[in-house]
């Protein structure tokens with residue numbers, strides 16, 4: 001044990017025995033808690049406690065919604081302090097580090113000190129520390145060097161601020177820490193202000209995001225700041241009930257309620273209890289009128305504040321305050337039809353289209369990972385900017401660095417005379433899609449990690465980095481966790497890429513195989529032409545297990561369209577491997593071995609398309625006594641399309657004995 005550690009332990013023991021210390025009260029109280037409540041012995045030096053990968057994922061998932069906003073704020077904060085030697089930690093309300101930004105080159109000292117993803121900084125385990133004591137007290141604070149309880153932590157300086165959710169519950173802790181710092185604690189006071197200010201921004205951004213379909217009321221003490229940086233932000237519904245607030249607003253409301261016996265929650269109470277206004281007055285505070293005319297008084301104290309209100313976006317037919325049903329953006333909606341696994345993945349993707357975090361799409365080869373990435377890009381605010389796809393498996397290792405990161409002219413023998421921009425720079429403003437990321441060589445993984453952490457790239461031969469604004473979506477058919485375990489994939493890169501993981505189902509698991517077949521056939525039908533499938537051909541498509549997924553299906557249909565002679569695809573027009581799959585009916589021996597899609601379709605000579613499509617079409621036709629032109633007008637389609645759908649979905653008028661579709 002080092003001399004400074006021994007001296008530190010002496011001071012802790014004296015404090016535990018009731019001697020006064022010269023520590024701040026918040027530190028002194030925490031030391032006492034560590035000994036009397038958490039039963040931590042001052043003389044024991046603890047190793048950092050790091051949760052397993054699976055547990056970490058659970059902690060991350062549990063705060064998923066908050067994490068999107070928090071991560072963006074945390075990354076911006078990190079960029080401001082990175083030159084000063086700090087790393088950034090975001091923990092959940094239990095003290096587990098759910099995000100970490102630090103030196104991207106693996107630093108053992110940081111890991112030894114517990115400054116790492118998955119580290120548990122709860123006071124009960126780690127003793128007095130910025131995160132743990134912040135959780136215990138709900139206060140922002142600096143825990144500087146020997147303020148720490150555990151003698152292993154005394155080289156560290158840590159500054160943390162709590163992040164509260166819109167209902168005032170602790171949701172996370174934002175922390176910056178450094179392994180080296182000047183002796184005086186005052187050296188960290190500016191850091192404390194910076195962390196508090198970012199915590200305020202994150203809470204406010206999360207509140208506005210969560211309640212963007214409700215009234216948002218911003219308040220400041222002076223008219224000059226009402227529209228610029230209002231301290232207090234509240235959300236209210238159409239009847240004037242408070243739905244949420246940032247911490248500053250919560251403290252203001254608590255001060256105003258004054259009466260300590262009134263412990264009713266603030267959420268759900270009326271704005272008029274706190275301000276001299278009703279919900280009908282809110283439209284007066286629109287930013288179009290001068291801020292000086294937007295004064296509102298606190299009901300109890302009479303203190304004047306200056307307000308800005310933003311009305312909920314109008315929703316035809318929907319009463320204000322009704323919970324919103326998020327609609328899927330069109331490019332995402334076009335990926336599936338009535339398919340629960342896809343619905344789950346795509347709904348999740350829809351929430352993340354504009355999030356800053358990287359996405360990782362996993363799925364078997366050909367299952368549509370790039371297709372999904374393109375749909376996310378097309379649904380996002382980056383839609384007008386480039387979508388650059390890089391196949392990390394296809395580029396030779398010697399070329400990949402130059403292709404990705406670019407080079408200056410004359411950077412190496414054989415370099416293009418003008419130099420090369422590099423795909424990362426080409427994707428600036430847009431999305432960089434890294435396909436087959438699991439095949440990226442380890443050396444390049446380190447460089448990629450740096451680009452992701454720093455958001456800048458240094459082309460070969462260039463001394464100054466170029467800032468880049470990219471959204472990264474990576475994809476793999478490999479089990480990346482197993483690759484990490486085998487030492488072939490950097491764990492820190494895995495965590496940085498997998499801000500959210502989207503698992504695409506294999507085609508054989510999808511309930512909308514029939515609909516997909518219809519879509520792909522429509523794409524392959526020449527204008528004015530017609531391609532149909534015989535019942536036997538449909539059965540063959542449904543019984544096959546599609547190891548190459550949608551790509552294999554598309555190829556099979558390309559082949560079939562080319563060989564079908566009279567516009568009807570029959571089993572003999574399908575590739576041999578599809579045609580030769582034994583066909584079994586459910587209920588007969590061996591049927592249980594069929595994949596789920598086959599079970600659903602086996603023995604059902606219905607056309608590709610879901611039951612609800614068919615019901616919808618039949619309802620439209622019945623309503624018009626099977627007048628196709630009238631039903632087409634109701635459906636907003638042309639007659640030929642309705643006829644085509646009738647054939648595809650095997651829908652025929654009651655008086656027709658022969659099916660329209662064979």
Ligand SMILES: Nc1ncnc2c1ncn2[C@@H]1O[C@H](COP(=O)(O)OP(=O)(O)OP(=O)(O)O)[C@@H](O)[C@H]1O
Pocket residue numbers: 334335336363364365366367368369370371372435436475477519520550551554
């Ligand atoms: N929902 C869809 N509708 C129509 N075509 C699709 C759909 N999803 C994927 N495809 C088509 O299937 C083929 C394979 O899709 P994609 O390249 O996105 O798969 P992938 O999982 O990225 O493949 P790989 O693992 O080989 O990189 C492409 O031709 C794509 O256009």
